[in-house]
Amino acid sequence: MENNKELEQLIDAACDAKTKAYCPYSNFRVGAALLGEDGKIYTGCNVENGSYGLTICAERTAYTKAVSEGCKKFKTLVVTTDVTDRFITPCGACRQFGVEFGNFDVYCVKPNKTDKFQTTSLNLLPGSFTPNDLEAPKTNQ
Numbered sequence: 674m675e676n677n678k679e680l681e682q683l684i685d686a687a688c689d690a691k692t693k694a695y696c697p698y699s700n701f702r703v704g705a706a707l708l709g710e711d712g713k714i715y716t717g718c719n720v721e722n723g724s725y726g727l728t729i730c731a732e733r734t735a736y737t738k739a740v741s742e743g744c745k746k747f748k749t750l751v752v753t754t755d756v757t758d759r760f761i762t763p764c765g766a767c768r769q770f771g772v773e774f775g776n777f778d779v780y781c782v783k784p785n786k787t788d789k790f791q792t793t794s795l796n797l798l799p800g801s802f803t804p805n806d807l808e809a810p811k812t813n814q
């Protein structure tokens with residue numbers, strides 16, 4: 674991402690989304706902000722459920738909000754938590770969810786908003802299964 678102001682705006686949006694997390698079981702708040710190629714910011718927080726397997730992560734909340742509003746191409750994802758001593762990266766499910774939409778910048782940001790780990794959606798999931806794999810030559814043998 675070239676534009677620092679845009680990144681700061683995304684970090685603020687992710688931190689704000691984190692305050693909306695519904696996480697009574699883990700007490701692990703996560704906020705995400707996704708910049709679409711349409712220029713809009715789609716935010717998400719984790720939403721837990723008493724039936725634990727139904728919990729959805731902040732990142733997937735943001736992706737589904739974006740797609741449901743017509744945006745399927747992304748420039749940048751920012752993820753933030755309350756953890757101060759390390760960078761928290763998206764879980765495996767969210768990594769797979771991300772590469773579905775191609776390669777884009779991913780920033781994992783500490784609560785102080787200044788410490789950042791920069792990577793990309795494809796770097797987070799090397800050797801990933803992507804929609805292109807569905808088009809690969811196949812045999813029935």
Ligand SMILES: [Zn+2]
Nearest residue numbers: 730763764767
């Ligand atoms: Zn996740």
